Amino acid sequence: MGQLWSSAVLCPGQGRAEAPLMDVPFLTWKGEPMLTTYHLLWTMRVETPLELDASPGTALRGALFSAIWRRFCMNKQARTCLECQLLQVCPVSALLAPADDLRAPTLQRLNGQPWGRDIPRPYVLEPPLEVGRRYEPGEQLVFGMTLIGRRVELLPYVMLSSQELERQGLGRPLPENGSPPRRGEFRIEQIEAYHPFSGERQQLYRAGERQVTTPTLAVRxxxxxxxxxxxxxxxxxxxxxxxxxxxxxxxxxxxxxxxxxxxxxxxxxxxxxxxxxxxxxxxxxxxxxxxxxxxxxxxxxxxxxxxxxxxxxxxxxxxxxxxxxxxxxxxxxxxxxxxxxxxxxxxxxxxxxxxxxxxxxxxxxxxxxxxxxxxxxxxxxxxxxxxxxxxxxxxx
Missing domain, CATH: 3.30.70.1900 (Alpha-Beta Plaits)
Structure with missing residues (x-):
């Protein structure tokens, strides 16, 4: 696999120049096995007090959804992705709210009944396991994200949304962060690919560096x-x-x-x-x-x-x-x-x-x-x- 994109500069929080939507190419896939999974490790440095509630995965998923939607949705007037005319060509929908192409064979349950238009999202999150955790300035917050199959092609959109992710903050709004209360602030220090069975890691992005690497570690x-x-x-x-x-x-x-x-x-x-x-x-x-x-x-x-x-x-x-x-x-x-x-x-x-x-x-x-x-x-x-x-x- 070659470089994911050549013109994008990813420097969260440092006024980076971001590639336009159409400059982020999709990867091509041939001979794909039934499934391949790509595992990402996000390391963030907390800058103001940050509290996660009893469901840290919900907070992380909501923050990622919001950041990607704000950064790349081209039709924010649509109430849902299913109602949007850009559904079948939109990277936001492909990652966050995928739906069956009406021209394709309908996915079936084990009992033979159709699933409808919604299909599984091509990612899962591995959240911090300490629920209700409070992070103080200087502490690290680390979580995992798995991209499934050919949807690793959407990784550029995830990474190009990182500045928006930092801007909106994370966790409960806290009074000590300002008036009105504000969510905790953080900066993304690095994003790595890793192999969950061997423990091998590959650095994809590090704060302050202008180059982003294509993930080559995958589970097959x-x-x-x-x-x-x-x-x-x-x-x-x-x-x-x-x-x-x-x-x-x-x-x-x-x-x-x-x-x-x-x-x-x-x-x-x-x-x-x-x-x-x-x-x-x-x-x-x-x-x-x-x-x-x-x-x-x-x-x-x-x-x-x-x-x-x-x-x-x-x-x-x-x-x-x-x-x-x-x-x-x-x-x-x-x-x-x-x-x-x-x-x-x-x-x-x-x-x-x-x-x-x-x-x-x-x-x-x-x-x-x-x-x-x-x-x-x-x-x-x-x-x-x-x-x-x-x-x-x-x-x-």
């Missing part, structure tokens, strides 16, 4: 296969780092439900594959639904230390708070797992369940009943919290 199918082979064929432990919100037959799953987890993973991977990867490979996965669901039905939960954590999230579109809480903690499952290990590893990367774009449904899988050190080894921004006991239920 072979990486997933190798990680899956290292897992036990008979026992796995899932550590739910952020709330897992699954629905089965219209009812929330308030205890670990392996069969429903697998069903939702299958649905998610098929949709993501069709939308952002290789549709033929996605259809091949769909052909294995029956076999994989039958395997999942034989797996039982041996023990768990999960609990339900309620969590509200304010929706600007609905103008009200909506619940995004779910299960946190750990669950150990036993059974014939050999054929399901790759599926579980993919779930680590793309999350599962509802509200994944706000950070929900993030888990790690291991072969140990006690879990393992993979969260801190494979997700570098968690290393500073390795000895913390998180409100979301994972003890590192």
């Amino acid at each position: 199918a072979e990486d997933v296969r190798q990680r899956a082979l290292a897992l036990s064929e008979q026992r796995v432990t899932l550590a739910f780092l952020t709330p897992l919100r699954l629905v089965r037959h219209g009812t929330l799953c308030k205890e670990p439900d392996f069969a429903t987890l697998v069903q939702r993973l299958l649905e998610r991977l098929e949709q993501l594959g069709q939308a952002y990867g290789d549709a033929e490979e996605a259809r091949a996965l769909a052909a294995q639904r029956g076999r994989l669901l039958a395997l999942a039905a034989t797996v039982r939960c041996e023990k768990h230390t999960t609990r339900w954590q309620d969590m509200p999230s304010y929706s600007r579109r609905l103008r009200r708070a909506t619940p995004i809480g779910g299960l946190v903690g750990q669950a150990t499952f036993v059974g014939e797992l050999a054929g399901l290990r790759e599926l579980l590893v993919w779930g680590e990367l793309v999350h599962v369940g509802k509200d994944v774009v706000k950070g929900d449904g993030w888990y790690r899988v291991s072969s140990s009943v006690k879990g393992d050190s993979l969260p801190t080894a494979c997700f570098p921004w968690l290393q500073s919290h390795a000895h913390a006991s998180f409100s979301w239920g994972y003890d590192g």
Whole structure:
């Protein structure tokens, strides 16, 4: 892959010159596997007191959405992306509110029913795990973002929105930041690509430097296969780092439900594959639904230390708070797992369940009943919290 763009200068907070919208090219893709994931690590330096509430992923998602929309939306009069005439050519919609092309085959649920025009967003967030955290000036705030499949082509738009992201601030409005109360201010120090299995990192952007690098680190199918082979064929432990919100037959799953987890993973991977990867490979996965669901039905939960954590999230579109809480903690499952290990590893990367774009449904899988050190080894921004006991239920 060559340089992402040549004329853009990314210097958040330093009066940078930004490339016009049409100067940011899209990458071309050939021979894309069913899915490829690109993992980004954002490091920000707090400049004024900043507080995140009980749902830091919601705050981060809202800030990113607002920054990209303000910077690049060309039709702000439209009430929603679905009502906009630019829907099929707009990078804002492609990243934040993608919709099915009416001319394309309709995506189907496992039960054969159509999903409608909305399709999964091509990203997920890995938020800070300390909820309700207050950051003082000088402290670092670090979070992860995963771009899925060919939508890594939209990375320039994300990075070109960084100045707007800094301008609008983050977190609760605080009286000590001014009158009227203002959100916390920060500056983006660096953005890195990293490989969640090897820990390898690649610097994409650093404050004060004029060059932005194209990400070359990615997780592909072979990486997933190798990680899956290292897992036990008979026992796995899932550590739910952020709330897992699954629905089965219209009812929330308030205890670990392996069969429903697998069903939702299958649905998610098929949709993501069709939308952002290789549709033929996605259809091949769909052909294995029956076999994989039958395997999942034989797996039982041996023990768990999960609990339900309620969590509200304010929706600007609905103008009200909506619940995004779910299960946190750990669950150990036993059974014939050999054929399901790759599926579980993919779930680590793309999350599962509802509200994944706000950070929900993030888990790690291991072969140990006690879990393992993979969260801190494979997700570098968690290393500073390795000895913390998180409100979301994972003890590192």
